[in-house]
Amino acid sequence: MSLQENSTFDYARLSKAISTRDLSYKLLMWIGDAIDKGLIQPSKVAHQTGGPDAATDWLRSNYYQIPEHLRPAEDDIAEFSAFFSTYLTSSFDVVEKPGTKGEGPTPTICRCELCMRIVNAPHLRAKKLYASDKRRAKFLMTERMLELATENQLVISHDRAAELISDKTVQRDAAFVAYGHWLIMRLSGQSDGPAILALWRLIAWDPRGGIRRGFTLNLGDFKVAERKLLATIRIAT
Ligand SMILES: [Zn+2]
Known part of the structure; x- marks a missing residue:
């Protein structure tokens, strides 16, 4: 099953x-x-x-x-x-x-x-990003993790979710999920400000700086990231 x-x-x-x-x-x-x-x-x-x-x-x-x-x-x-x-x-x-x-x-x-x-x-x-924008981006990621957990009848605390995204791979998956959520919100003119740019950099930028070679946004990557994030949450709960 x-x-x-x-x-x-x-x-x-x-x-x-x-x-x-x-x-x-x-x-x-x-x-x-x-x-x-x-x-x-x-x-x-x-x-x-x-x-x-x-x-x-x-x-x-x-x-x-x-x-x-x-x-x-x-x-x-x-x-x-x-x-x-x-x-x-x-x-x-x-x-x-x-x-x-x-x-x-x-x-x-x-x-x-x-x-x-x-x-x-x-x-x-x-835009120049400040520490507060990055903190806000982390909050947006944990918020979406809690939502994804709820949607799948799982329970995870905010602190536990925050702990999980200290892992860079998990963080990028969470950034995809949060960025995707806000991409849709922006179709109705709602944004969260520079934190959204911080999320974008987490997915599109090489950790050493600059955009990842050949990076493009595509639906398939959001699907994979969400599935991986859900698996991470499942193991952690
Ligand atoms: Zn004007």
Whole structure:
């Protein structure tokens, strides 16, 4: 008899989130180039927040300037924008320097978090992570481990889960599971901030620094990681 394995993922949504992340990356690369060439204009409408609504507004007003293969289908704009806003604000910082577009005595363009990243797309910097972001990432991992245990009628304490992820292999499995959960949440514009970037680095980066050679996100790796994590929890309980 094989053990029952219940997933905490909706894999169809996870697959959607992975492709949305890929498209977000490609669109941002294009924006960097397009801003330099003056192909797209900064938003003159001031957005209340730099969240999903600002991204939707920006995308709608620039939709036809964006090459077809780099933009979401029209009926997908709201969901894509929600994700795209979390992608920009959780992962990148604007490099502060004099003359940064949008600064100065007479700002005539929107300076919300999202628009500042769009107009500065050619020189965005990956967010710097602090110890608190890494601690938060650990908390998010243990939270998902407890959820995975519950989903499989297992009981594990928060402390025990935290202890298990001190092992690097287990930690990477847990990072996949937590990152996958948050990828899906981001389709509705919810992020946990820089801790999500910390999770990403745990899965995509070589421990010696830099991205793993040939690394790409794919659904199969999330499935394998979740199965391995569940087996670890089962042995530990
Ligand atoms: Zn704005």
